[in-house]
Amino acid sequence: xxxxxxxxxxxxxxxxxxxxxxxxxxxxxxxxxxxxxxxxxxxxxxxxxxxxxxxxxxxxxxxxxxxxxxxxxxxxxxxxxxxxxxxxxxxxxxxxxxxxxxxxxx
Amino acid sequence: xxxxxxxxxxxxxxxxxxxxxxxxxxxxxxxxxxxxxxxxxxxxxxxxxxxxxxxxxxxxxxxxxxxxxxxxxxxxxxxxxxxxxxxxxxxxxxxxxxxxxxxxxxxxxxxxxxxxxxxxxxxxxxxxxxxxxxxxxxxxxxxxxxxxxxxxx
Numbered sequence: 001x002x003x004x005x006x007x008x009x010x011x012x013x014x015x016x017x018x019x020x021x022x023x024x025x026x027x028x029x030x031x032x033x034x035x036x037x038x039x040x041x042x043x044x045x046x047x048x049x050x051x052x053x054x055x056x057x058x059x060x061x062x063x064x065x066x067x068x069x070x071x072x073x074x075x076x077x078x079x080x081x082x083x084x085x086x087x088x089x090x091x092x093x094x095x096x097x098x099x100x101x102x103x104x105x106x
Numbered sequence: 107x108x109x110x111x112x113x114x115x116x117x118x119x120x121x122x123x124x125x126x127x128x129x130x131x132x133x134x135x136x137x138x139x140x141x142x143x144x145x146x147x148x149x150x151x152x153x154x155x156x157x158x159x160x161x162x163x164x165x166x167x168x169x170x171x172x173x174x175x176x177x178x179x180x181x182x183x184x185x186x187x188x189x190x191x192x193x194x195x196x197x198x199x200x201x202x203x204x205x206x207x208x209x210x211x212x213x214x215x216x217x218x219x220x221x222x223x224x225x226x227x228x229x230x231x232x233x234x235x236x237x238x239x240x241x242x243x244x245x246x247x248x249x250x251x252x253x254x255x256x257x258x259x
Contacts, residue, residue, distance in 0.1 A: 016212035029221070029252075031198060057210050065194055065202025065221050067170035073217035077210055 001025055001096035005086065010103040011078035019050070019058075021086060022071045023096065029064040041091075045070055048088040052076055052102070057084075078104045139193055139229055142200040146191045146231045147239045157190075157232050157242030168222040168252035177214035177232045177240070187214040188233045196226040221252035 003023040011017045023045060030042025042064060050058040057076045076084075081104045087097040143152060160174040177187045186209045192202040205216050214232070222228075225247045232240045 027221075029198075052210070055210075057208075059206040061204040061206075063199050063202055065192070065197050065199060067219040067221050071217075071219050074205070074207070075211055075213040075215060077212040079210075 001088075001090075001094065003086065003096060003098040005084065005098055005100045007084065007100055007102055010105050013078055013080075013104050013106055015078050016075050017078055017102075018073060018075055019084060020071070020073045021048075021050075021098075022069060023048075023088065024069055025090065027062075027064065027066055027068045027070060031064075043091045045088050045090045045096075048072070048086065050074075050076075051085045051087075053080060053082040078102065080104055138200045139195055139227075142191075142193050143229070143231060143241070146233065150237065150239055152231065152239045152241050154241055154243075156240040157230050159228055159230050159242045159244035161228060161244045161246050163245070164247045164249065165222060166249050168224070168248040168250055170219045171222050171246065171248070172217070173220050173228070174215065174217045175230045175242070176216075179214050179232075179234070181209055181212055181214060183209045184235070186235045187211070188235055190214070190216060191231045191233075192220065193229045193231065194220075194222065194226060195228070197221070197223045222246060222248045224248050224251045 001024055003021060006020040008017050025045050028040055028043040032040045034040055044064050045062055048060045048062065049056060058074050060072060062070060081102060083099045083101050085099045087095065089095045156178045158176045161171060165171040175190055175192065177190065179185060179187045187207055190205045193200050194202050202220050207214060228244045228246060230242050
């Protein structure tokens with residue numbers, strides 16, 4: 001599962017900045033059928049956690065109501081330069097993770 | 107004779123008109139949204155306001171509808187949004203997503219893309235740190251529904 005994360009190149013300390021993440025995933029609803037008429041089992045990314053400086057900054061519990069290749073945009077306060085670590089898991093138990101570094105300037 | 111006919115017609119209209127007077131939409135909402143909201147609030151009163159849902163009034167494709175939810179909050183340690191719950195009136199699964207944030211978010215706003223099964227109302231419920239619950243609603247017309255199989259297996 002590949003993911004793309006976007007954060008500003010540098011952020012002022014204390015400023016609120018935008019974080020965007022898009023993960024490649026079909027977000028299978030469980031309501032679709034394959035060509036043989038067999039139901040395709042539900043498989044969605046059910047949990048996504050974002051840690052910033054080691055502490056949880058944002059968490060999402062997603063369902064089949066979220067579009068394929070889930071995209072999320074949220075905000076967080078720039079505290080110190082460090083990594084934003086994302087980790088997620090889908091219904092099949094497959095885990096993914098990605099990190100991006102935030103540069104905080106004075 | 108004539109009076110009997112009048113009484114009969116009056117009786118008929120009472121029987122026939124009564125179910126029609128109940129709006130269909132509110133009956134359906136009671137089925138899915140109310141239990142989902144109760145699950146979030148735990149029976150606490152739900153106030154309207156502070157939550158803004160932005161979604162196109164008309165969505166061509168229900169498979170990916172851009173949605174923005176924002177909550178008016180100072181986002182301080184004393185007063186912040188704990189969680190935001192996105193609920194759909196007509197999707198086969200009412201809860202679309204739950205987001206958990208805290209004072210570190212700085213700003214209570216989340217953008218995402220949702221799947222919508224038909225024209226409906228979307229409700230966002232925000233749980234605040236002071237224990238209050240606020241909600242915002244948006245109406246969206248969906249031209250082409252997502253998960254067609256769910257309603258027509």
